[in-house]
Amino acid sequence: MSLLEQRWEELADIKRVLAKREWFPGTSGNLAIKVNSDPISFLVTASGKDKTKETSEDFLLVDSTGQPVHDSQLKPSAETLLHVEIFNKTNAGCSLHVHTVDNNVISELYGDQGKITFKGQEIIKAYGLWEEDAEFTIPIIYNHAHIPTLAEDFSEFVKGDAGAVLIRNHGITVWGRDALEAKKFLEASEFLFSYHLKLMALKAVR
Ligand SMILES: CSC[C@@H](O)[C@@H](O)C(=O)COP(=O)(O)O
Numbered sequence: 023m024s025l026l027e028q029r030w031e032e033l034a035d036i037k038r039v040l041a042k043r044e045w046f047p048g049t050s051g052n053l054a055i056k057v058n059s060d061p062i063s064f065l066v067t068a069s070g071k072d073k074t075k076e077t078s079e080d081f082l083l084v085d086s087t088g089q090p091v092h093d094s095q096l097k098p099s100a101e102t103l104l105h106v107e108i109f110n111k112t113n114a115g116c117s118l119h120v121h122t123v124d125n126n127v128i129s130e131l132y133g134d135q136g137k138i139t140f141k142g143q144e145i146i147k148a149y150g151l152w153e154e155d156a157e158f159t160i161p162i163i164y165n166h167a168h169i170p171t172l173a174e175d176f177s178e179f180v181k182g183d184a185g186a187v188l189i190r191n192h193g194i195t196v197w198g199r200d201a202l203e204a205k206k207f208l209e210a211s212e213f214l215f216s217y218h219l220k221l222m223a224l225k226a227v228r
């Protein structure tokens with residue numbers, strides 16, 4: 023199997039798992055996986071597709087600017103520039119973007135503060151933080167409709183090889199050194215969002 027095929031399979035596996043969780047409502051979401059580092063190329067989901075379906079046209083290869091490497095009828099994700107920022111600025115190997123009700127509600131609740139911090143939760147270890155008093159902060163940025171502006175704001179928070187950023191009333195983008203790490207970050211984040219909202223709702227009725 024070529025490297026391209028291997029990466030395709032890895033991304034397709036993640037897409038399948040996230041689709042089962044219903045994390046791609048209304049064609050939302052996009053996924054990317056690096057294929058080569060020098061020069062950078064990565065597979066990204068084709069724009070506007072139903073990501074719950076599996077086809078041979080789910081992904082296309084783009085270069086470090088997000089332009090398709092081969093002639094194609096397919097359009098790269100409208101949010102490819104965010105993945106471009108990640109792969110150009112870090113050694114990340116995979117980035118994932120999903121819209122869920124929980125990540126949207128959290129982003130609205132804490133949007134004015136520009137971040138949400140979690141602590142005192144075992145699952146924080148999924149971010150590689152093992153200390154008892156560890157905190158994990160996820161920045162929240164404004165959802166500019168102009169994607170180059172969104173990518174510029176987003177870029178400010180792309181600092182390490184793994185991370186997460188919430189886009190207000192839009193969704194979350196996470197990245198990691200490889201597909202497994204990106205998926206782990208995404209699952210841990212959604213767990214924390216869901217826990218936080220459930221706890222808030224229960225406290226409100228008590
Ligand atoms: C209907 S979802 C809105 C889209 O603009 C976008 O936010 C998204 O996540 C999916 O866009 P896509 O171009 O398919 O990658």
Ligand SMILES: [Zn+2]
Binds near residue numbers: 050051101121192193
């Ligand atoms: Zn989106």
